[in-house]
Amino acid sequence: MDPGASRLFGRSQPLEREDPRSDPGRLDRGTRVSTFFARLRTAAGADWQAYVGHAFVDGLARGTLPEAAFRHYLVQDYLFLIHFARAYALAVVKADDLAGMRSAAATLDALINHEMKLHIEFCRDWGITPEEMEQAPEAAECMAYTRYVLDRGLSGDILDLKVALAPCVVGYREIAAAIRDRHDFKTIGNPYLPWIEMYSGADYGAVADDAVAELDRLAATRATEARFPALARTFAEACRLEAGFWEMGWRAGQDGRKAGLWGRLTGRGR
Numbered sequence: 001m002d003p004g005a006s007r008l009f010g011r012s013q014p015l016e017r018e019d020p021r022s023d024p025g026r027l028d029r030g031t032r033v034s035t036f037f038a039r040l041r042t043a044a045g046a047d048w049q050a051y052v053g054h055a056f057v058d059g060l061a062r063g064t065l066p067e068a069a070f071r072h073y074l075v076q077d078y079l080f081l082i083h084f085a086r087a088y089a090l091a092v093v094k095a096d097d098l099a100g101m102r103s104a105a106a107t108l109d110a111l112i113n114h115e116m117k118l119h120i121e122f123c124r125d126w127g128i129t130p131e132e133m134e135q136a137p138e139a140a141e142c143m144a145y146t147r148y149v150l151d152r153g154l155s156g157d158i159l160d161l162k163v164a165l166a167p168c169v170v171g172y173r174e175i176a177a178a179i180r181d182r183h184d185f186k187t188i189g190n191p192y193l194p195w196i197e198m199y200s201g202a203d204y205g206a207v208a209d210d211a212v213a214e215l216d217r218l219a220a221t222r223a224t225e226a227r228f229p230a231l232a233r234t235f236a237e238a239c240r241l242e243a244g245f246w247e248m249g250w251r252a253g254q255d256g257r258k259a260g261l262w263g264r265l266t267g268r269g270r
């Protein structure tokens with residue numbers, strides 16, 4: 001994952017605003033089916049579909065996601081990224097060799113020194129301050145997901161850890177690439193376009209490619225057939241926890257809508 005780490009959160013190429021679907025050759029259409037990642041994704045079946053096909057994703061694509069949902073998601077994602085970085089610190093400890101240690105250390109550095117900063121900038125555009133994110137209580141869904149990943153790494157080996165991380169690292173690339181293929185993808189006036197551009201861009205694509213290649217390398221030496229069912233369970237659990245993370249944001253949007261409606265009905269709101 002080393003080469004991608006330094007590019008981790010560079011600015012991606014913006015989409016052609018008129019019709020980004022007009023150049024399908026630029027789009028990544030998902031991870032090659034021959035990879036270990038693809039085998040895990042197939043095994044995860046409905047859990048994978050529930051993750052990548054969540055209503056939150058539809059809302060991003062159509063630009064209809066309530067802003068309260070995205071704001072809540074962004075705040076929790078800040079907390080998520082902190083624990084995600086801790087998981088890469090654990091990957092340094094669990095690595096097989098010096099190359100693996102360097103790769104995990106580079107990703108850790110990119111996360112805490114680049115992605116976190118970019119996330120803060122991104123959130124500022126949404127009117128969310130760093131103080132607000134620091135002080136926000138961590139949602140149960142964020143806690144469950146991040147601690148699950150850490151636990152897979154602590155109680156298992158480097159392959160368990162990387163499998164638990166894969167839906168997160170590779171899944172967002174697949175989600176964003178699929179959004180760009182949708183007939184109902186709103187490109188003009190969609191407030192979520194920068195998010196979609198970031199995760200469907202070449203920089204993040206390289207990170208996802210590196211994670212897929214790293215999984216293949218680890219699987220070649222560590223993944224026996226006897227072990228596959230347990231690895232598939234870990235992957236599917238991480239997909240369920242990702243779907244839970246979307247659901248957490250989605251609920252905040254529904255609550256915001258109800259509060260707005262209640263305020264208008266009672267004259268106490270906007």
Ligand SMILES: Cc1ncc(CN)c(N)n1
Nearest residue numbers: 077080168169172242245
């Ligand atoms: C919850 C979550 N999952 C995945 C990603 C993309 N690395 C993220 N930022 N946040």
